Amino acid sequence: xxxxxxxxxxxxxxxxxxxxxxxxxxxxxxxxxxxxxxxxxxxxxxxxxxxxxxxxxxxxxxxxxxxxxxxxxxxxxxxxxxxxxxxxxxxxxxxxxxxxxxxxxxxxxxxxxxxxxxxxxxxxxxxxxxxxxxxxxxxxxxxxxxxxxxxxxxxxxxxxxxxxxxxxxxxxxxxxxxxxxxxxxxxxxxxxxxxxxxxxxxxxxxxxxxxxxxxxxxxxxxxxxxxxxxxxxxxxxxxxxxxxxxxxxxxxxxxxxxxxxxxxxxxxxxxxxxxxxxxxxxxxxxxxxxxxxxxxxxxxxxxxxxxxxxxxxxxxxxxxxxxxxxxxxxxxxxxxxxxxxxxxxxxxxxxxxxxxxxxxxxxxxxxxxxxxxxxxxxxxxxxxxxxxxxxxxxxxxxxxxxxxxxxxxxxxxxxxxxxxxxxxxxxxxxxxxxxxxxxxxxxxxxxxxxxxxxxxxxxxxxxxxxx
Amino acid sequence: xxxxxxxxxxxxxxxxxxxxxxxxxxxxxxxxxxxxxxxxxxxxxxxxxxxxxxxxxxxxxxxxxxxxxxxxxxxxxxxxxxxxxxxxxxxxxxxxxxxxxxxxxxxxxxxxxxxxxxxxxxxxxxxxxxxxxxxxxxxxxxxxxxxxxxxxxxxxxxxxxxxxxxxxxxxxxxxxxxxxxxxxxxxxxxxxxxxxxxxxxx
Numbered sequence: 001x002x003x004x005x006x007x008x009x010x011x012x013x014x015x016x017x018x019x020x021x022x023x024x025x026x027x028x029x030x031x032x033x034x035x036x037x038x039x040x041x042x043x044x045x046x047x048x049x050x051x052x053x054x055x056x057x058x059x060x061x062x063x064x065x066x067x068x069x070x071x072x073x074x075x076x077x078x079x080x081x082x083x084x085x086x087x088x089x090x091x092x093x094x095x096x097x098x099x100x101x102x103x104x105x106x107x108x109x110x111x112x113x114x115x116x117x118x119x120x121x122x123x124x125x126x127x128x129x130x131x132x133x134x135x136x137x138x139x140x141x142x143x144x145x146x147x148x149x150x151x152x153x154x155x156x157x158x159x160x161x162x163x164x165x166x167x168x169x170x171x172x173x174x175x176x177x178x179x180x181x182x183x184x185x186x187x188x189x190x191x192x193x194x195x196x197x198x199x200x201x202x203x204x205x206x207x208x209x210x211x212x213x214x215x216x217x218x219x220x221x222x223x224x225x226x227x228x229x230x231x232x233x234x235x236x237x238x239x240x241x242x243x244x245x246x247x248x249x250x251x252x253x254x255x256x257x258x259x260x261x262x263x264x265x266x267x268x269x270x271x272x273x274x275x276x277x278x279x280x281x282x283x284x285x286x287x288x289x290x291x292x293x294x295x296x297x298x299x300x301x302x303x304x305x306x307x308x309x310x311x312x313x314x315x316x317x318x319x320x321x322x323x324x325x326x327x328x329x330x331x332x333x334x335x336x337x338x339x340x341x342x343x344x345x346x347x348x349x350x351x352x353x354x355x356x357x358x359x360x361x362x363x364x365x366x367x368x369x370x371x372x373x374x375x376x377x378x379x380x381x382x383x384x385x386x387x388x389x390x391x392x393x394x395x396x397x398x399x400x401x402x403x404x405x406x407x408x409x410x411x412x413x414x415x416x417x418x419x420x421x422x423x424x425x426x427x428x429x430x431x432x433x434x435x436x437x438x439x440x441x442x443x444x445x446x447x448x449x450x451x452x453x454x455x456x457x458x459x460x461x462x463x464x465x466x467x
Numbered sequence: 468x469x470x471x472x473x474x475x476x477x478x479x480x481x482x483x484x485x486x487x488x489x490x491x492x493x494x495x496x497x498x499x500x501x502x503x504x505x506x507x508x509x510x511x512x513x514x515x516x517x518x519x520x521x522x523x524x525x526x527x528x529x530x531x532x533x534x535x536x537x538x539x540x541x542x543x544x545x546x547x548x549x550x551x552x553x554x555x556x557x558x559x560x561x562x563x564x565x566x567x568x569x570x571x572x573x574x575x576x577x578x579x580x581x582x583x584x585x586x587x588x589x590x591x592x593x594x595x596x597x598x599x600x601x602x603x604x605x606x607x608x609x610x611x612x613x614x615x616x617x618x619x620x621x622x623x624x625x626x627x628x629x630x631x632x633x634x635x636x637x638x639x640x641x642x643x644x645x646x647x648x649x650x651x652x653x654x655x656x657x658x659x660x661x662x663x664x665x666x667x668x669x
Contacts (some may be wrong), residue, residue, distance in 0.1 A: 025669040102668055133659055134610035138497055140490045147486070224668045280507055282659075286665035335607035342471055350475050353482045360489035364496040366663060381668065391655060467499050 005070070005338075006241050013166035013424030014244070015252055016173040018236050020323025021258040023173075025109060028180070028320060030286040032202055032265040034221060037283060038214045041205035044262075047218045051258060052427050053296045055222040058385055059233055060250045061392030064399045066237030068245050073231040076238065080396040088395065091388055092335070095231030098380035099331040102230060103355040104372040105362035106328060107153065111145030112137060112291060117318050120311035129295035131348035133287070142236040142363040147356060153325045154352035155331055158345035161239050165326055172319040177260075183309060184266045191270035198273020201282060202265045213439050216430040220377075223427070225257055227324065229381035231331040238334070245406030247415075265362035268294070275300035290317065300346035329355070335357070368467060371459040378456050382431040386424040423450035491627075501662040504601040504615075506534060507543045511652040522557075522628040525650050529619045532656040535597040540625060541649045542590045554632030560594040563621035568596040593659050601657035625650055 008014040035043050069076035074092030081088040115136060118124050125132045134144060156164045191198040227233060233253075237246065270276045271294065277300065281293035298310035329351060336347035362369040392399050393416050400412030435453040438445030443450040450458065474514040489496070511527060529536055540558050572592045599617065607613045629646055 026667075031666075031668065043482055045611065082653045105666065106669070109666075130658075134613070137610070137663075139493045143486060143489050143493075220667060280505075285663055286669065287663050288660070288665075340471070346475060350471070350478055353475070357478070357482045357485040360485045361496065364489050364493040366498040366500065368498075370497075370664045370666060373668050377668055395651060462498070 005239070008166055009162045009250065010166075011193050011241075011244055013162070013170050014236065014240060015249060015256075017165050017323070017327070017436045018233065018249070018253045018259075019256045020169040020173050020320075021130045021232045021327030022225060022253060022324075023176070023234065023260045024106075024320050024324040025113075025286065025290060025317065026221070026223075026225055027257065027261040028264040028317060029268060029290045031221065031225070031261040032268040033284070033286065033289055034217065035265050035271060036202040037374040038217065039206040039208075039210050040201075040203050041417045042207045042210055043214065043218065045205075046210060046215060047221065048215065048258070050215075050219050050222045050426070051254065053418070054219055055226050055228075055252050056422050057250065057415055057423040058060045058223060058228050058389050058427075059254055060246060060403060060415055061244045061389045061399065061416040061419045061423075062228060062233045062385075063237035063240075063250045064402045065388070065392055065396055066234035067240050067244070068402055070238050070451065072338040073234050073331060073387045074335050075338050076234060077391065080391075082397075084293045084335045088369060088391060090320055091384055091391060092231065094380045094384040095229060095234065095388070096332050098376050098384060099230040099232060099328040100351070100355060101372050101376035101380065103325065104358045105369045106321065107149045107357055108142060108324050108362045108369060108387045110318060110325055111142060111363070112151040113314055113318040113321050114149060115141070115293065116295075117311065117314040120307065120314060122340045123312070125291075125295040126299060126307065130292055130294070133291035137287075137291075138364050138366060141207050143360055146359050149322065149325065150352050150356040150359070153322065153329050154348045156326055157329045158348040160344060165330065168326065171321050172323050176323075179312045179319075180260065180267060183271075183313060184263050186309065187267055187270035187274065190274040191398050194272070194274040197278055198270035199266070201273060201278055202269040204458065211441065212433060213437065213441060216434040219426060219430040220434065223381075223385055224377075225261065226254060227327065229385035230328060230376075234388075235331050235334050243406075247405075247407055247411065271297045330432060359463045365463070367459060367463045371456075371463045374452070374459055378435065378452060382427060386427040386431070389424045389427070393417075393421075393424075474659050477557050479530045494608070498611060499606045499608050502607055502613065503604045503660050503662055504657045505660060506601055506655045506657050508655060509654050511536075511654055521630065522626065522646075523648060525625040525648075526528075527625075527652060528622055529652075529654055530656060532616055532658065533654045534599045534601055534657055535655045536623070537596065537653045538592075538594040538596070538625060539653075540592040540594075540627065542627065542629075543590070543647050554652060555630045556590055557628040557630075558592040558594075559624075559626045559628075560596060561624040561626060562596075562598070563623070565624075568598065568623075569594040602659075607661075611660065613661075615659060615668065 008017070036128070063199045065076050065080060069079045071079055072092070074089050077088040077092045078084050079084050112133070116125055119132065156168045158164065159167070223229065233394070240246075240249070268289065269278070272281055275297040277293060277297050281289065281296070284293045292315065295310065298306040299314070301309060329348065332351045333344065333347045336342045336351070337344055358372075362372055399419075400416045403412035403415050404410050434451070436451055437443055438449045438451045440449060441450070443451075445454050447458065509530070511530065538560050542556050544560070555573055557570045557571055559567060560569045562568045572594075602615050627648055
């Protein structure tokens with residue numbers, strides 16, 4: 001039964017919502033590209049290792065804070081620090097601001113996916129698979145679709161945890177899984193018939209490709225993929241029932257997220273392989289891959305099959321983006337509801353309008369879109385995740401016991417040890433390294449190949465200069 | 468009316484203003500995007516040509532954005548003669564208006580083997596012609612209007628001229644020759660690409 005603050009109706013509903021928060025465009029399109037470009041199965045091994053050392057402790061730490069406190073991010077840190085005026089509350093603010101900054105551009109991207117889904121019925125990307133994205137990505141059309149997605153997100157969040165978020169995600173996530181699995185089966189069979197070129201491109205291990213910069217990228221991929229540092233997992237966990245196990249459910253979420261990423265790898269590159277587009281688009285960026293390379297591949301599949309596969313693909317992409325946007329909006333809404341006792345729908349409308357207004361910048365300028373992402377990552381998320389993990393390991397009471405609840409073995413103490421030492425150390429080392437060194441291990445880098453911090457400086461300058 | 472309602476109304480007004488400003492000034496806000504040009508290979512559809520006396524002319528049109536063509540001509544020249552002598556196959560690759568795009572290649576056959584028949588080994592000619600350089604990398608603020616495509620409307624030709632050998636010793640049945648040619652054309656073409664940054668946190 002839902003509590004006064006709201007509660008998930010079922011464990012399944014919570015897991016679907018949390019997996020929806022974690023799974024996004026990155027799982028379906030970015031991860032395959034990273035894996036193919038950075039050593040195939042070798043990169044995957046590094047990724048899985050970092051999932052165990054960084055991702056799992058971090059997500060379990062964040063979820064523990066939510067479940068122990070039963071509160072939204074800012075109040076959760078105050079309560080667990082044992083002091084209503086605790087400075088640790090700033091971590092909650094960090095997470096909320098990260099969620100807001102990401103929302104500025106995330107609904108724009110979700111709008112692209114929705115537009116492409118609708119264009120499936122109008123010959124839009126079919127007649128111009130290479131040019132459509134360039135025409136609609138930035139400008140009045142993008143503003144409109146951003147507004148549409150924001151309105152849908154606000155509506156779902158305003159309906160509450162069980163009546164809105166859970167109801168939406170228990171439909172969207174199984175549909176997404178069915179779509180992805182169906183396309184994977186189809187693409188694998190076709191790629192097998194044409195020599196496994198696509199599968200080889202993404203899986204062939206190449207350990208010589210692995211460098212420190214790739215380890216840094218894999219670390220970043222792990223916690224961006226798990227939606228850490230944005231308060232989403234903490235907020236969702238705060239609505240868990242007492243009898244639910246953080247360790248079991250958190251692990252399920254982390255491995256389901258990785259599973260979808262692997263399915264993405266088995267989908268994208270086999271499709272490029274059997275349609276003969278691997279050479280042309282094998283190194284395309286995330287947006288180009290989703291909105292240019294794959295539409296070209298769908299067209300190459302032929303009239304009937306290509307249209308069907310393309311239509312369901314873009315529907316799945318939209319579900320992946322929308323479920324993530326919902327979790328991001330829920331963070332500031334829950335903070336407002338808990339602190340200001342605002343009606344949920346009013347909080348959702350207010351935050352939605354704020355993020356939409358700033359999203360107009362992201363819908364008209366690639367520079368602003370990228371800037372919002374870089375600020376979220378470099379200013380709020382990475383530092384927030386590291387400090388949240390340290391807080392869960394050193395400060396918050398009862399984390400080990402919470403992690404052991406519902407399990408036969410006692411793993412809490414080991415996980416807490418990771419949160420105190422290895423996990424935040426790895427996060428901070430890779431963050432500082434990526435901030436100072438570019439992909440070729442050059443200090444600070446150049447305009448064409450910058451380090452993360454140089455990139456942030458240049459983006460800020462370009463955004464305010466109108467470039 | 469609660470204070471939150473006033474705030475919502477104010478933010479709502481700001482959202483409307485943001486929308487109007489975005490729609491009106493989106494071109495000024497647009498980022499400058501880098502545009503690169505990459506080259507790719509493609510095959511041209513099989514050629515058909517017409518036989519003319521002593522050879523054949525094949526015409527084809529290169530596709531949109533083509534930058535170079537690699538033409539391979541394989542000529543099989545069969546005949547029956549007792550003691551053939553001389554004979555040649557000449558292949559030319561010509562651009563529009565008959566301008567030559569490559570050196571003419573000619574192979575001759577003298578003292579062809581076999582008193583009971585003449586069969587030249589298939590002769591292979593290859594021409595590589597580059598007739599357009601891909602545009603240099605540039606920038607644009609309006610991807611929707613960007614167009615540097617190049618369409619070619621002219622015919623290119625592969626002209627084959629055959630000179631049959633003469634039979635220095637008349638055969639019983641008289642000399643006769645046939646030839647056939649296979650021509651494949653591989654093109655390179657350019658395609659533009661907007662260099663777009665993708666957020667990491669998606």
